Amino acid sequence: MEIFCPNVWFADNGQRFGTYRGHNDVxxxxxxxxxxxxxxxxxxxQTAKLWDVKSGTQLFSFDFKAPARAVEFAFGDKLAVITTxxxxxxxxxxxxxxxxxxxxxxxxxxxHNIFNFAExxxxxxxxxxxxxxxxxxxxxxxxxxxxxxTIVSVGEDATVRVSGIPRSTGKLIKESDEETxxxxxxxxxxxxxxxxxxxTGSLDKSAKLWDIRTLTVLKTxxxxxxxxxxxxxxxxxxxxxxDGQDARIVTTTDRRAGMFEAKFYDKILEQKxxxxxxxxxxxxxxxxxxxxx
Numbered sequence: 612m613e614i615f616c617p618n619v620w621f622a623d624n625g626q627r628f629g630t631y632r633g634h635n636d637v638x639x640x641x642x643x644x645x646x647x648x649x650x651x652x653x654x655x656x657q658t659a660k661l662w663d664v665k666s667g668t669q670l671f672s673f674d675f676k677a678p679a680r681a682v683e684f685a686f687g688d689k690l691a692v693i694t695t696x697x698x699x700x701x702x703x704x705x706x707x708x709x710x711x712x713x714x715x716x717x718x719x720x721x722x723h724n725i726f727n728f729a730e731x732x733x734x735x736x737x738x739x740x741x742x743x744x745x746x747x748x749x750x751x752x753x754x755x756x757x758x759x760x761t762i763v764s765v766g767e768d769a770t771v772r773v774s775g776i777p778r779s780t781g782k783l784i785k786e787s788d789e790e791t792x793x794x795x796x797x798x799x800x801x802x803x804x805x806x807x808x809x810x811t812g813s814l815d816k817s818a819k820l821w822d823i824r825t826l827t828v829l830k831t832x833x834x835x836x837x838x839x840x841x842x843x844x845x846x847x848x849x850x851x852x853x854d855g856q857d858a859r860i861v862t863t864t865d866r867r868a869g870m871f872e873a874k875f876y877d878k879i880l881e882q883k884x885x886x887x888x889x890x891x892x893x894x895x896x897x898x899x900x901x902x903x904x
Contacts, residue, residue, distance in 0.1 A: 616630045617650070618630050625892060631662050633662075634652065634656050636656035637655040638652050639680055644664075648665070649661060649662065649664060651682045657677060657678055658672050658674055660672050676699070677697070678695065678698060680744055680746060686758055694746075696745075702739055703740030703766070704739050705762060738774050743767030746767065746797060749762065749763050750762055769793045771797070771826055773786070773826070785826055787826050793813035794815040797811050798840070799812040799841045801841050809821050810841045812838030812854075814837040818852050819832075830878065847900065851874065851875055852876065853873050
């Protein structure tokens with residue numbers, strides 16, 4: 612959903628807790644730190660902002676020359692990865708920044724680059740992207756090297772890339788195989804709890820489960836519409852795909868084109884086990900956790 616002001620809601624009753632006001636254009640993505648104290652948002656207004664979750668106070672604004680497409684905290688919440696779109700001659704890029712200072716005192720917050728170069732707000736490690744948007748980027752755990760020193764990224768060119776973070780530009784470590792990978796733009800990425808695998812969704816009407824070390828495709832989940840979002844259950848071997856046509860191309864001549872559905876798949880067997888045509892908050896009863904396939 613495209614909104615200017617992110618909101619936080621109580622999961623048990625659906626009531627709005629508060630709103631984070633400060634962006635002046637579409638907010639595409641957000642991420643919450645693991646201790647739930649900080650929020651980061653990426654926006655078309657060419658900024659990524661850091662917020663205090665409880666008070667809604669804006670702690671810092673990362674300013675760019677292009678829209679900030681995706682954001683994510685690293686393990687330990689001391690680093691952040693931010694992607695920016697190709698825009699006005701700027702190529703797509705992955706920016707890695709270190710968050711330092713006492714967050715209880717926003718004025719002391721400083722931004723460092725990952726290798727402690729000159730300490731200025733503009734300091735940043737930049738990995739230049741290929742043609743097209745980088746739609747998602749995530750820090751990869753220990754599989755390719757030291758913690759938080761490699762990044763998995765996906766984008767419009769349908770390629771999954773693992774890049775290292777040396778002292779200047781990102782060194783490509785590995786990329787997905789064209790024959791077995793996604794065939795069209797990759798819209799989303801979600802990493803497993805243990806960091807051993809991840810899932811991607813694509814406009815090619817499929818989602819794929821990948822081994823994060825080898826970039827081998829483990830499973831493929833096929834659907835009838837472009838996949839806009841993906842996630843995995845933290846409890847069961849289930850994946851959920853959010854599919855539907857881009858709202859900009861939905862026509863009144865194709866009734867199904869306007870449908871947006873959440874579809875549940877068995878993670879291992881690749882079989883669809885349920886779907887829902889609405890956005891809902893689900894409270895699963897005990898029978899759900901006893902499903903046997």
